Amino acid sequence: MRYTFLLYSDPADFAHMTPEDWAREKEVYGAYIGALQEAGVFLDTDWLHPAETATTITLKDGEKRVQDGPFADTKETLGGFFAIDVPDLDAALVWAEKCPAAKHGKVEIRSSAMGSS
Amino acid sequence: MTQACAQARAEDVARAAYGKLLAMLASRTGDIAAAEDALSEAFLAALRTWPTRGVPDSPEAWLLTAAKNRRIDQARKDARLVVTNEVPEMTDVFVPDLDETLDERLKLLFVCAHPAIDVAIRTPLMLQTVLGLEAEQIARAFLVSPTAMAQRLVRAKKKIKSAGIPFAIPDVASLPDRMASVLEAVYGAYAVDWLEGAGDLSHEAFFLSTILADLVPKDPEALGLTALIGFIEARRDARVHENMLVPVPDQDTDLWDMAMIERSANMLSRAATLGKTGRFQLEAAIQSVHAARSATGQTDWRALSQLYAGLVKLHPTIGAVVGRAAVTVEDAGPAEALKLLAKIEGPETDRYQPYHATHAHCLSRLGRIAEAAAAYDKAVSLCTDLPSRRWLAQKVAELRQNIS
Numbered sequence: 001m002r003y004t005f006l007l008y009s010d011p012a013d014f015a016h017m018t019p020e021d022w023a024r025e026k027e028v029y030g031a032y033i034g035a036l037q038e039a040g041v042f043l044d045t046d047w048l049h050p051a052e053t054a055t056t057i058t059l060k061d062g063e064k065r066v067q068d069g070p071f072a073d074t075k076e077t078l079g080g081f082f083a084i085d086v087p088d089l090d091a092a093l094v095w096a097e098k099c100p101a102a103k104h105g106k107v108e109i110r111s112s113a114m115g116s117s
Numbered sequence: 118m119t120q121a122c123a124q125a126r127a128e129d130v131a132r133a134a135y136g137k138l139l140a141m142l143a144s145r146t147g148d149i150a151a152a153e154d155a156l157s158e159a160f161l162a163a164l165r166t167w168p169t170r171g172v173p174d175s176p177e178a179w180l181l182t183a184a185k186n187r188r189i190d191q192a193r194k195d196a197r198l199v200v201t202n203e204v205p206e207m208t209d210v211f212v213p214d215l216d217e218t219l220d221e222r223l224k225l226l227f228v229c230a231h232p233a234i235d236v237a238i239r240t241p242l243m244l245q246t247v248l249g250l251e252a253e254q255i256a257r258a259f260l261v262s263p264t265a266m267a268q269r270l271v272r273a274k275k276k277i278k279s280a281g282i283p284f285a286i287p288d289v290a291s292l293p294d295r296m297a298s299v300l301e302a303v304y305g306a307y308a309v310d311w312l313e314g315a316g317d318l319s320h321e322a323f324f325l326s327t328i329l330a331d332l333v334p335k336d337p338e339a340l341g342l343t344a345l346i347g348f349i350e351a352r353r354d355a356r357v358h359e360n361m362l363v364p365v366p367d368q369d370t371d372l373w374d375m376a377m378i379e380r381s382a383n384m385l386s387r388a389a390t391l392g393k394t395g396r397f398q399l400e401a402a403i404q405s406v407h408a409a410r411s412a413t414g415q416t417d418w419r420a421l422s423q424l425y426a427g428l429v430k431l432h433p434t435i436g437a438v439v440g441r442a443a444v445t446v447e448d449a450g451p452a453e454a455l456k457l458l459a460k461i462e463g464p465e466t467d468r469y470q471p472y473h474a475t476h477a478h479c480l481s482r483l484g485r486i487a488e489a490a491a492a493y494d495k496a497v498s499l500c501t502d503l504p505s506r507r508w509l510a511q512k513v514a515e516l517r518q519n520i521s
Contacts, residue, residue: 017264024253025262032260038503090468091498098501103261 002043002112003092005082009105010075011050028100036084041095043083051077076106126172134177135249136328140221142184144284149228149246149274152184159183222247223332224284230298231282238273239298240305245270247328248321258309258318296333300342300397303329307346323350330384340388341398347381348404350374362508370411378408396432399424403440422448435465435472443475451482470499474509481516490516 017025029047036042054070070077082099086092089111096107135156142152159180173179228234229242241259244250256266276282287295306322326343333339355363355372363369385401403424410416425441438461445454458476466472477492493513500506 013265014262016268017262021262021264024257028257028260028262035501035503039501039506087494087498090495094468094470094499094501098260100260100262103259104265 001088002083002085002114003089004110004112005084005092005096005099005101006078006108006110007080007082007099007101007105008076008108009079009101011077011079012075013104025100032098032100035098036082036095041084041086041091043085045080045082047080048078050079079105122168126167126176134180136222136225136247138177138181138184139246139249140225140284141181143246144221144224146278147281147284148278150271150278153246155184155187156180158187162187221284222328224286226299226329226332227287227295228277228282228284230295230302231277232295232298233280233282234273234276238269239302240309241266241270242273243302243325244306244318244321247325250321255318296336296338299329300338304342304346304397307349319346319350319353322346334387335391337388337391337393338395338397340384340391341395341401344381344384344388345397345401345404347377347384348401348408351377351381351408357504360504360507361511362502362504364508365407366410366416373408373411375411378411381405382408394427394431396428399428399431403428416447418444418447435461435469439469439471439475442479443471446475446479446482451479455479455483468499470496470505473499477512481512486516486520490520 033042033045051070056067056069056071058065058067058071079101084092084095086095089109092109092111096102096109099107101107138156139149139152142155143149146152162183163176163180167173225246226243229246230239234242241255244255245252252267252270253263255270256263259266286292303322303325306318306325309318309322323343323346326339326346330339330343351374352365352368352372354374355368355370357363381401382405385398385405388398388401403421406417406420406424421444422441425437425444428437429441438457442454442457445457454475458472458479461472473492473496477489477496480486480492481489490513493509493516497506497509497513500509
């Protein structure tokens with residue numbers, strides 16, 4: 001089954017990071033992605049620009065409205081995702097636990113509703 | 118003496134004496150961060166002066182004096198007095214008493230593993246304060262960003278200072294508990310093994326365990342812990358072959374480090390003479406039985422089975438029960454092993470990979486091949502260590518071949 005990890009964190013926690021820190025952080029994620037790939041469970045991932053750069057659009061109420069910023073102003077924001085293919089939630093949980101994002105933020109695990117009856 | 122040579126000498130002294138010097142500096146004020154600053158200033162001063170004046174006879178004492186002076190300077194500055202920054206003319210005035218320095222390091226370990234310090238930061242704190250590891254190295258091993266790790270370490274040191282955690286050997290009543298948490302944290306440094314190579318701390322952890330065994334040579338569990346880590350370290354080169362796990366009973370004993378095994382065996386028998394069994398000694402004894410195969414050519418499953426029974430009684434964890442079941446397969450047989458596993462089956466074993474792997478092994482030995490393959494599949498899905506994952510996947514493939 002396909003599971004998506006939504007990675008939430010507080011941008012303030014990263015405020016003092018130096019370019020070297022970011023390079024190291026990238027290495028940590030690189031190792032994690034490598035492990036997912038070698039285990040044959042990796043599907044996709046992305047790392048997003050900060051929430052304040054978001055643009056939100058809606059046609060709800062019959063009118064197009066474009067908003068500069070995220071739809072919800074929260075302390076912890078979505079920073080990226082991983083999509084993996086594992087048999088069940090137990091397996092998704094062991095991988096989510098290894099996700100570097102879980103160390104300083106929260107990882108929300110959601111199973112795919114596509115193709116399920 | 119050249120700059121490079123003086124630097125190399127200062128670095129050698131740093132590595133060997135870091136924890137000792139830091140503990141001596143911090144124990145009076147309880148301020149680890151200030152002691153670290155003073156010590157690094159002292160190292161800088163050494164790099165400036167040793168190339169021209171020569172390395173002192175006792176570099177450790179020199180560094181300690183320099184750091185103490187530096188700290189006094191800092192204290193005066195804090196009191197808004199005018200002081201000079203110049204490194205004082207120093208002779209080797211103070212040669213620390215060996216016993217005293219050992220005690221100070223032990224106190225530092227007790228501070229790091231104090232109940233008021235968050236369990237998760239105890240091990241990193243020990244690695245930094247006792248071995249002088251950089252936050253960056255520690256961060257890599259614990260898979261967190263260096264900034265996050267540095268912040269947590271700073272927070273822990275502030276807490277030690279502001280909460281007034283004493284640099285002292287705990288009283289007799291609380292000593293066993295406190296000692297247990299020190300041992301646990303040292304073992305924690307060894308257990309950080311995921312993504313090996315990204316930041317492998319096993320050598321540092323082993324070193325930490327030998328320091329601890331030196332500090333409290335009368336504590337059988339401290340000896341047991343260093344024996345345990347030593348036995349496992351001795352098998353390092355045999356653990357993985359062509360990227361695949363090799364289980365201990367199948368390992369090529371020629372690849373084992375026999376000197377390390379002998380050392381561990383000595384530690385373990387020293388522990389035994391102290392007459393108090395404990396978890397780490399039992400785990401080390403289990404490893405010593407495996408190690409004996411290098412001499413006898415076979416594994417004594419009965420001995421393993423008895424030791425695991427003892428471990429389960431003394432330290433009943435899911436891991437111990439699964440380990441017991443795994444050796445019981447070879448001793449009393451797979452049916453008996455299944456009974457042991459059945460006793461612990463529940464929510465806690467759902468995501469515990471070794472449970473499913475052992476369960477699969479029992480089923481396969483009983484000829485229940487389809488069930489065994491399903492259990493191996495479950496184990497594979499829960500396995501994040503790649504060599505182990507490949508080994509489990511191979512087991513499934515073999516079983517499936519038997520079915521078809």
